[in-house]
Amino acid sequence: MVWRIKFIKIFLLIFSIMVTVNLFALQLTSLGKPYRERGVKQSLKQKTLLPERGEILDRKLHPVATSIPVLRIYQTGNPVKSRKILLKYGIHPKKFKNRKTYFLLIGEIPFISSPLSQLMKDRQLYQEIVLKRFYPYHNIGSGIIGTMGKDRALGGLEYSMDFWLKGKEGVDYYYRDAKGNVLKFPQLDFRPPKKGKNLIITLDFDLEDYIYQLLKKTVKEKKAKGGFVIVTNPQTGEVLALVNYPTHEPNDAKPTKNKAIEDPYEPGSTFKIVPYTYAFMNGIISPNDSVETGEGYIVVEGKTIRDVHPLGKISFRDAIIYSSNVAASKLGLLIGPKGLYTMAQNYGIGAPTGSILQGESFTRLKKLSEWKKSYTANFAMGYGILVNGLQMAMAYGAIANGGILYAPRFILNHHEPVFIRRVMPPEVADTMKNILEDVVEKGTGRRAHIPGIAICGKTGTSKVYDPSRGRYDSRRIISSFIGFFPKNKPQYLIYVVIFEPQGPPYTLYGGQIAAPLFREIAEFLIKGDTYAAL
Template identity: 30%
Template sequence: MINSRALIITGFVFLFFLLLLAKLFSIQILKNEYYTLIAERQQNKPKIIKAERGIIKDRNGEVLSFTRDNVSFFVDTRMMNESKIDTISKVFSKTLGKPVSYYKRIIRNGKRNVCIAKKVPMSKAFELKKLIVDGYFYEEDFTRVYPYGNLAAHIIGYVNRELKGIEGIEKVYDEILTGKDGMYLFERDVLGKVISVDEKHSVPPAPGNNVVLTINKTYQKILQEELAAGVKKYNGNSGVGIIMDPNSGAILALANIPDFDPANYNLFTASERRNRALTDTYEPGSTIKPFILSMLFNEKLAEENEPIDVEGGKIIFHKTRITDTHPHDILTVREVLEQSSNVAMAKLSTRISDELFYRYLRNFGFGNPTHIEISGEAEGYLKKPKNFSKLSKAFMSFGYEFSVTPLQMITAFSALVNGGILYKPYVVEKITDANGEILSSADPKRIRRVIDKEVSDKIKKMMVGVVENGTATAAQLDYVHAGGKTGTSQKLVEGRYVKGKYNSSFIGYLPADNPQIVCLILIDSPEIARYGGLVAAPVFKNVAQRLIEYDLNLAPVRKKIVRKKKLIEELIAEDINAKENNYDKFFNPTNEKKMLPEKPVKQNVQKGVMPDLRNMNLRDAIVILNELSVKYKISGSGKVVSQSIEPGVKLTAGTICTVKCQLNINKKVLNLN
């Protein structure tokens, strides 16, 4: 009996050893590679080290966005006991200042891995890293920091919790800003403690590259503060401001009100985060008038001192009433711009063909996106000539029937005052690596010449008159002359113009003789006042005055400008002299109808046959020639007295007709009283 029991026990022991031997054979021989890999993973556990995201700076090296190297700390509650909990809680309480009970409660109530302190600054994390307790560990937990809060938020954009760019430069340059994560291979003991680091197989993280913007931080601060003050003062819905270098296209500042804090972007609405300078379009109103005059000057269809009859500021144009804010009888073209006459602009617009009118606006960049680096840009709307009505050019000449973005407007305006060159706007100056070495840099990109330099110089001088004598006197500066143009346009909402809702704008430049900056101010729906000269121009002045105080290059000579209003006699003398010396101009005064019998415009015009233009107003003659697709050259102004192609002659393609005109001016018309 005893022997049988011994045999059974011996058999079980032998069987156990056989099974153990088989298991060891499987581990050591059959599955050697598998278990070796498991052992290596346990002993040589790799740890991913996050790469630091690159920095965004302004043009002067001021840091606008950077990554703070924070650390988050954890405990594995399955490895905790009262002694460990007490030790950890006391160290954290001493370092971070919260009660010991706070940390004990977190650990005791937690399950598995519990975060006991999130995003601890490196200055304090350094002490906490020294603590060695089984089940206690930490991870790098970077935080994107925007040190100046909402400054340039619509340009910089923001990132999500994973530090991935969502909007603005953070999004567009996400790949460049994002570094390459590293990996450290740690050798651990059976308890999981780090014994050593395998330097041979470890790869250090590579930080992201840095993006340097064209933005000037101080310019940006001034623009945002004054724009916000303007929106508040005039009780507007929103505001947009842009400052650009007209000689390169570099954006020096861009602001939207309301704005947001990129570090807490989720607390703001989509409307507040929207970059209206790029996404929102508006009808530009009278700010378009210098563009129309520039095309007329460039085609030699108008001159600065020629007189225009504005008929008391009211006309019926193709059965539609067009009016001016202030009534005038006779204005020179220069005064047309200064006084912002819609009537005169409507008349002047008839001198240029539909195709040429459209081509100039297109060449200024309207109807096309600028392709700036920031995403979400709208292209605006520019009607094609085939869709023009009889009123289109007239209405477009004072800023209706097409829409632009603020960025398009300031880009085009820069071409108007820089000598006639359209530049591509840009906001990124260069890309550098973490050590400051330049990897790439942006050079001004010239797109095309739009107008001649002489025309640009003329328009530039005329817009100084707008500030000194016209609708923008509220933009006058103390130490430097500025030029610019006001604009007021009724808002189009769901296809209808809304009464009492206006876009009030001003776009100006300084110094007047050599523009270094162009600044656009747009206030949406101000309830206090409505005209651009009363709302936007004062905001421009406040911005410009502060810029001059900050940047000595804008006004190196600080001599206060003494202004005096011209005597009425001086204005009359100046006007009469200009007109007497410039008879060879377009001039359609009301009284002239009594001097010459006017041939009716609506005559039987036979296609392909030259009509009789003699004794017509030049404006009506041009309309007929355009309808017949006849190229023409104009000599003089007023009534047509002769034409190079006789009436009744068959027209051939490419034929050019020279039309000679003459004025019969009665000096009584020049009475400005």
């Protein structure tokens, strides 16, 4: 019996010595290195450090998209000490059955009051400071700036320039000891996040704000579905303002549809520059040649094309000034499908504008083999062809600057304008400008006139096609006006489009609704420092 006890004691002693030696080897010698590393990995945590996103600044260096610190509060148990403070902020603490559960109580508390510091004393609450995207102009410019969702950019420049703005993520390492304490892990490299780059854009948000208020007022007064305004510098292709209404609040992570580039529509009479430019370029007609418009209508393959008022025999110059559909359709038939197709392409219709913004709509021109006489006649007066607002602004910019089509520019830099092609010789551009000036002086665009300023422009009025009825709805109108000034060296081009305004038919034309809005915007620009310096 005694020897058994001695044997057990010797065995336990030897076992203890072996365990001690093994523990020593595992903890302090190279033999235990793989096990030590495995243990560290099991408790090691990697934390991604999100970078600060670059700011978006307008051309006057006003921040239009920035990042601000906000506080997130997480509950890990039933908070007792801070219950009253939480209730003050409208936060209702929850009761837990599982004490290990945690969830986000509130995601955005600005640092505005000292009581928040009391929350830190409650161990059942966890706080984290994060950066949240903030848009100080709110709805204004939201269609072009875009917004940020939970973990990605949504639309606008936030999306298309995400690679520039987002920066580079960092990484940090830590582990928890047996008591749950968080400890740094110095053996692994800490990599700090790299802030994104700032972006300076061509837009002027003082102008954007002013136009937004005017557009909002017009849309509401006319009970329209919406509208947009584009302002460019036709000498460079820079977009100075791009305003949509209605819009969403980007601070609520709701993207706004940019109707100016995403929604195609039939432009109506503003498109008549296509047949007239081709005809003047190729010597088919001259401005003073006459055209018979008769009683104000013609029938082409059983389809009637009408003028607002009978004009009889008039010159082609007056046909533009008073916006004769009959004259434009007759000219289109004289030119033929191939000429109209080529001229529309030269103006950039049927192709992307080269904009950096995502989601631009463009509709390919119909194959020449599919053109009928009735389609040719309609095409010449702006029907049967879908465009977006940016395409039309760039097309008229080519007339304004002497014949060159530029790509639209949204990023402000010192690079040269992005040349696409020469659309027409300078002398043809001058001819078009002379006629478009008369449109404003004595034609359908008289309400855009400003005394002492030479303005060139064109009205547009088109009906909306109703596919369910298979015809155009005369109650649904798209009213537009596009113009530029000063005539000799235009620095501003303004395009106004109002979708489906309500009222008596004679009040819905482009010259009645869109032209006055153009004039108000032009007057604002003329009073500005930029115009005075020209």
